[in-house]
Amino acid sequence: MNQKNWWKESVVYQIYPRSFNDTNGDGIGDINGITEKLDYLKELGIDVIWLSPVYQSPNDDNGYDISDYCSIMDEFGSMEDWDNLLDEVHNRGMKLIMDLVVNHTSDEHEWFVQSRSSTDNPYRDYYIWRKGKDGQEPNNWESAFSGSAWQYDELTGEYYLHLFSKKQPDLNWENPKLRQDIYRMMKWWLNKGVDGFRMDVINFISKNPDLPDAPNPDNKKYVGGGQYYMNGPRIHEFLHEMNREVLSHYDVMTVGEMPGVDVEEAKKYTDPSREELQMVFQFEHMDLDSGPNGKWDLKELDLRDLKQSITKWQNGLHGTGWNSLYLNNHDQPRIVSRFGDDEKYRVTSAKMLATFLHMLQGTPYIYQGEEIGMTNVKFESINDYQDIEILNMYQEQVIDGNENHAEIMQAIYAKGRDNARTPFQWDDSENAGFTDAEPWMKVNQNFKEINAKQAVEDENSVYHYYRKLIQLRKNHPIIVYGNYQLILPNDQKIFAYLRNYQSEKLLVVTNFSDDHVNFDLPEDIAFTANELLISNYEIQNETDDQSFTLSPYEARVYKGV
Incomplete structure (x- = not known):
């Protein structure tokens, strides 16, 4: 039987700081902007805030490329601002969890600056370096953001692995010194008072040490090598060690983002007796409207597939692990545009989707704007998009590959990550009340009709429906534990x-x-x-x-x- 825990009974709200609320007039959301809106979140009924990365970063991948884990990005404010935010969150009886990004750093992190400086530098082995093979990359793996997962570095004549952007070199978790440095950093944040971590692609940290070529039946230049770095040979050992050294000493919440995880593997990650993590984010239900060629290959959702997937996870983890429940996040399009109807039945379908999700067993996650029924965006020009994944794909498909511009734009309108990253729509004033300046990304033009001010004032809005769902969860243990x-x-x-x-x-x-x-x-x-x-x-x-x-x-x- 599932043991009772505060994190099972909580509702989590994810904030993407860059797009939440700008208080200093530079067009970019900031930490003080979050503090300013805490009463709005408290009124909604939120228990836990998950903050996407606010660490020092060159911003190649919107903060997921970290150059200093213990500093705050200048655009977001100062450590003093962050300390104040934490105090104000705790003063309202809420908790704050941070994004932990330890599969990779920025190439501007001091560890990597040292690592690339020479082959015998003490930090060389903090990253994954290999010599080329026959004048080519060490293997045929493809980066998640297109192109090779290897970057040649002229200074030492070797390649480093980057499963994401070339400015995001992968850390070498085989190195015990690196692991201890990461654990020290985690303790530093926990001692400051954070209430847990959401761990970015955490099941990528153990790679097959041979780094073999991936099967390539279609003879492509680069192919996904996920079977060699997802859920790798030492992953459970590493997470158990992290739990033993760090997490077990604090009363915190942990959720691991884990692409490519199945139910049986997730049970191992989340079974309390194994002492690893509490929850995983899995992606199976987010891939059901993708065709055989992946995310950008659009297909209609078959509801029977969704039922099969949800049921497998609900029953599979029941009594052993714990589900995280989500339909939106910073990497996914808006669910009301995706599985609902964002025009005629926007309010109704947003409420239906919320009901479906919040009545399942697990901890629900709300992504900013979901609670007011924000929708996907259709920018006319590719130049209005900011996301590295979108821009790389467009370059590869349209500019280099002669694919049809209009078709690729339809895929971006449906699945692009920037759908989730347009500025939060606070009211119907200029720039939706997000900023007084030019916003870092254009605001969705439907902000006059869809905004928080309107939603709070309308008792039949999506917002008030979410409030009711959250309250029901607090009043009825069956919703949490049934x-x-x-x-x-x-x-x-x-x-x-x-x-x-x-x-x-x-x-x-x-x-x-x-x-x-x-x-x-x-x-x-x-x-x-x-x-x-x-x-x-x-x-x-x-x-x-x-x-x-x-x-x-x-x-x-x-x-x-």
Whole structure:
């Protein structure tokens, strides 16, 4: 049986600082801008704030390329500002977790500056260096941001590995001195009072030491080598050591971002008896609308695939590990544009998706703007985009590869990471109240209709619906701890499930379509409702909980026995 913990009962809110709130008029969100809006988050009902990186960085990948782990990026403010933010978060009874990025650093980090200076420098082995092979890269791995995962460095005539940007060299976790330096840094933050870490691509830190070529049946120049660096040979040893040396000494929350993890592996990562992490972010449900050629190959979501994936994870981790629940983050497009309808049924479908997610077992994560139903953006020019992944892909496909501009732009409109990174829409004033200056990225032009001020004032808004969902979670232990049972696995429009806890049951029914559809509770399911907990439509005199017609994107949650 799952043990009770504060982090299981919490709702987390992710802040992308660059796009949240600018107080010093440079067009970039800052730490004081977060402090200024803490009452808004407290009013929403948030327990934990997860801060995307605010460390010193040249900003090649929006702060995920760190040049000093113990300093704050000048654009975001000072360490004094950060200390004040932490105090103010704690004063409101909330907690703060930081982004821990230790698969790689910036190439401007002092460790790397030393490492590349000579082959016998004490820091050489902090990174992964190899000689070339037949005048080529050491292997055929492709970077996540396109091109080779290796960069030649003329000074010492060797290549270094970078699974992301060439300004993000991978750290060598085989080196015990490096690990101790990272653990010291983690303790430094925890001693300052942070309440935990979200760990960036943490299952990449153990690579197959042979760094072999990846299979390449299509004879491409570079191919993904994920099987050689995701969930690698020493990953559990490293995470157990990190827990023993650091995490076990503090009452903190940990969640590891883990592309390519499956249920069985996730159970190992999150089983408390193994003493590694508490939760993982897995990506299976985020890949269901991708075709065989990956993220930019668009395909329609088949709801049966989503049911299969969610059910596998809900049942697979129940009683052993713990799920993190999310539909949005800084790397994903806006969910209301993706799995909902961001035009005619924007408010309704945003509420439906929130209901579907927040009634599952696990810890829910809300990404900034999700709670007001912010949507994807369509910039006309590629020059208005900022994300390195988008720009590299466009260069490779359109400029170098002669792909169709309009088709590639459609893929960017659907899946680009900048959909999540447009400035937060606070009100209907210029630049959506985000800044008085030219914003670092253009604001989505629908801010006049979609903004926090409007949402807070409208009791039927997405915002107030999220408040209600969060409050229900606090009032009903079944939402946190109940088990999960899928209903109607083959229905292509309705996603319905039961939760059971002690003598209570919840029936969750959501319509993922813009049609009116009939719901009939299967005869072999025993459920009698005694209360409609929440719905996103006004339900008049509805007495039958066994059979009813759902309106487009309708969601209902009944409590009963």
